[in-house]
Amino acid sequence: MKKIYFDHNATTPVADEVFEAMLPYLKGEWGNPSSIHWAGRGPKKAVDAGREMVCKFLNCADIELIFTSSGSESNNLAIKGLSWAKKDKGNHIITTKVEHPSVLNTCKALAKEGFETTYLDVDADGLIDLNALEAAITPKTILISTMFANNETGVLFPIKEIGAIARRRGVTFHTDAVQAAGKTLLDVQGLNVDLLTISGHKLYAPKGIGALFVKRGVRLTPLIHGGHHERNRRGGTENVAGIVALGKAAEIAGQGMAKESERMLAMRTRIEKGMQERIPHVKINGHLEKRLPNTANISFEFVEGESLLLSLDMKGIAASSGSACTSGSLEPSHVLTSMGLSNEMSHGSVRFSLGKSNTDEDVDYLLEVMPAIVERMRNMSPLYAASK
Amino acid sequence: MYSEKVMDHFSNPRNVGEVKDADGSGTVGNAACGDIMKLTIKVEDNKITDVKFKTFGCGAAIATSSMVTELVKGKDLNDAEAISNATVAEALDGLPPVKMHCSNLAADALHAAIEDYKKKAVKS
Numbered sequence: 285m286k287k288i289y290f291d292h293n294a295t296t297p298v299a300d301e302v303f304e305a306m307l308p309y310l311k312g313e314w315g316n317p318s319s320i321h322w323a324g325r326g327p328k329k330a331v332d333a334g335r336e337m338v339c340k341f342l343n344c345a346d347i348e349l350i351f352t353s354s355g356s357e358s359n360n361l362a363i364k365g366l367s368w369a370k371k372d373k374g375n376h377i378i379t380t381k382v383e384h385p386s387v388l389n390t391c392k393a394l395a396k397e398g399f400e401t402t403y404l405d406v407d408a409d410g411l412i413d414l415n416a417l418e419a420a421i422t423p424k425t426i427l428i429s430t431m432f433a434n435n436e437t438g439v440l441f442p443i444k445e446i447g448a449i450a451r452r453r454g455v456t457f458h459t460d461a462v463q464a465a466g467k468t469l470l471d472v473q474g475l476n477v478d479l480l481t482i483s484g485h486k487l488y489a490p491k492g493i494g495a496l497f498v499k500r501g502v503r504l505t506p507l508i509h510g511g512h513h514e515r516n517r518r519g520g521t522e523n524v525a526g527i528v529a530l531g532k533a534a535e536i537a538g539q540g541m542a543k544e545s546e547r548m549l550a551m552r553t554r555i556e557k558g559m560q561e562r563i564p565h566v567k568i569n570g571h572l573e574k575r576l577p578n579t580a581n582i583s584f585e586f587v588e589g590e591s592l593l594l595s596l597d598m599k600g601i602a603a604s605s606g607s608a609c610t611s612g613s614l615e616p617s618h619v620l621t622s623m624g625l626s627n628e629m630s631h632g633s634v635r636f637s638l639g640k641s642n643t644d645e646d647v648d649y650l651l652e653v654m655p656a657i658v659e660r661m662r663n664m665s666p667l668y669a670a671s672k
Numbered sequence: 673m674y675s676e677k678v679m680d681h682f683s684n685p686r687n688v689g690e691v692k693d694a695d696g697s698g699t700v701g702n703a704a705c706g707d708i709m710k711l712t713i714k715v716e717d718n719k720i721t722d723v724k725f726k727t728f729g730c731g732a733a734i735a736t737s738s739m740v741t742e743l744v745k746g747k748d749l750n751d752a753e754a755i756s757n758a759t760v761a762e763a764l765d766g767l768p769p770v771k772m773h774c775s776n777l778a779a780d781a782l783h784a785a786i787e788d789y790k791k792k793a794v795k796s
Binding site for chain 1 (some may be wrong): 734
C-alpha cells in the first residue's frame with residue numbers, strides 16, 4: 285500500500301544529510317566535549333560548529349543560544365526561567381488561549397507560585413487583537429509569550445508588531461517558533477524578540493534536541509542546575525550528535541526556503557480547493573493568508589475527526605485531528621474552540637501538514653480517496669441525516 | 673490501539689441506518705464529548721426483530737454501535753436489557769482505557785430505545 289505522510293507538524297523524518305552528519309558522533313567521536321584531551325576535541329569542534337550553524341539560521345551570536353532537549357524544555361526554560369529571574373519586578377505573564385500545551389501548562393504551573401497569567405482571546409481567524417494585548421500589560425507584567433505559528437492551523441501571529449509593543453513597554457518577549465522554523469524566515473534581529481524556541485524534530489533533525497535563543501542581557505534562572513554547560517544556563521553534557529543534527533538541519537532549512545515554501549503553498553492550495561470542490565460542507569480553519577504555507581486545517585461537517593483519520597490510515601495516509609479522541613483528553617481542540625468553532629466542527633477537523641517528501645501525486649491520491657471516506661462516515665452520522 | 677474486532681466493525685459496520693416505522697428510538701451522547709448515537713428498533717412478540725444505528729463519533733463509538741446491534745438482533749427484550757456497555761466492550765475484545773467512558777455508550781442507546789418502545793406500548 286502507498287504510504288503518504290501529511291503530518292509534518294507532528295514530526296518530520298530525519299533528513300539523509302542530517303543522519304550522515306550525526307553518525308560519527310554516535311560512533312567514533314564519542315568523547316565529552318568538555319574534556320581537554322584528544323577524545324574531547326572532535327566533539328567540542330562539532331558542538332561549536334553546530335551552534336554556529338543554528339546561530340546563522342537565527343541570525344544571533346553564539347552566546348545567545350542554549351541547546352535543550354526539546355521545544356517543550358525551551359518553552360519551560362523561557363517562561364519559568366524568566367519569571368523566576370524577574371519575580372522581584374512583577375508576577376504577571378501574558379500569553380494566548382491557543383498556545384502549545386508546553387506554554388499553557390507551564391503558565392498554569394506557575395500560578396501555584398503566585399504568578400498570574402492573562403490568556404488573550406483569538407478571533408474567528410485565529411488572530412489576536414494587538415489593542416487587547418497592549419491593554420493587558422500592567423506594571424507587574426514581566427513576560428509576553430506568544431507562538432510564532434500555530435501548530436494546528438498554521439496561523440501566523442504578527443511577531444514583529446507584538447515585539448515592538450513589548451519593547452516599548454519594557455516587557456520581555458518570548459515566542460515559540462517551533463512550527464515556524466524552516467517554513468518562514470526567523471531573523472531574530474528584525475523580530476524584536478528576546479527569547480525564541482525551536483525544536484529539531486520539526487525540522488528534519490531527530491527528537492531529543494531543541495534550542496532557545498536568549499537575547500544578550502536577558503537573565504534566566506536555570507531549570508537544570510549542573511556544570512558549566514551552556515554558559516551555566518543548562519546543565520548536562522551536550523547532546524553532541526543532536527547538536528550536530530540540529531546544525532545541519534538548520535543549514536539545510538536556510539537554503540532554498542522560499543522555493544520550498546512556494547511548492548508547499550501550491551500543494552496546500554490544491555488540497556483546500558480540491559476538498560471544497562469535491563465535498564460539500566467543508567470549512568477551512570484559520571486566516572486564509574496569514575498562515576504557514578504547509579498547513580491545512582479543514583472541518584468536515586457532520587463527521588468526527590478520528591473516524592476520518594482511521595479511514596485515511598487504512599488508505600495509507602497519515603494526518604491528524606483536533607478531535608478530542610486523538611488528544612487523549614475529552615475536550616476538542618482548544619485552538620479551534622477558541623476560534624469560535626462549534627464542538628462538532630472542532631471534532632470534525634483534520635490537519636494535513638505538508639513537508640519535503642510530499643508530491644503532487646500525494647495530493648492527487650488524497651483528493652481521490654477523501655470524498656468517499658467523508659461520504660461513508662456521513663451516511664453513518666445522525667447529524668447528517670438531521671441536516672437534510 | 674484498537675483490537676482487530678473494533679477495526680472490523682469500524683470498516684464493515686453492521687446494521688447502519690434507521691429502522692422503518694421503528695417501534696423504539698434512543699439517542700445518547702452529545703457533541704461536546706464527540707459521540708452521538710441513535711439506535712432504532714423493531715419489536716415483535718417481545719423480541720427485537722430489527723435494529724439499526726447511526727453514529728457520529730470515533731472508531732470506538734462506531735464499533736460499539738455496530739456490535740450492540742449484532743448482540744441484540746433476535747433477542748427478547750429482557751435479554752437485551754441485560755446488555756451493558758461493558759458487555760459490548762468485551763465482545764469487541766476490549767477498548768483503549770480512554771475510550772471506556774467516553775465512546776462506550778451503545779448499550780445506553782439500546783436501553784433508551786427499549787424505554788421508548790415501552791412508553792409507546794403503554795400508550796397504545
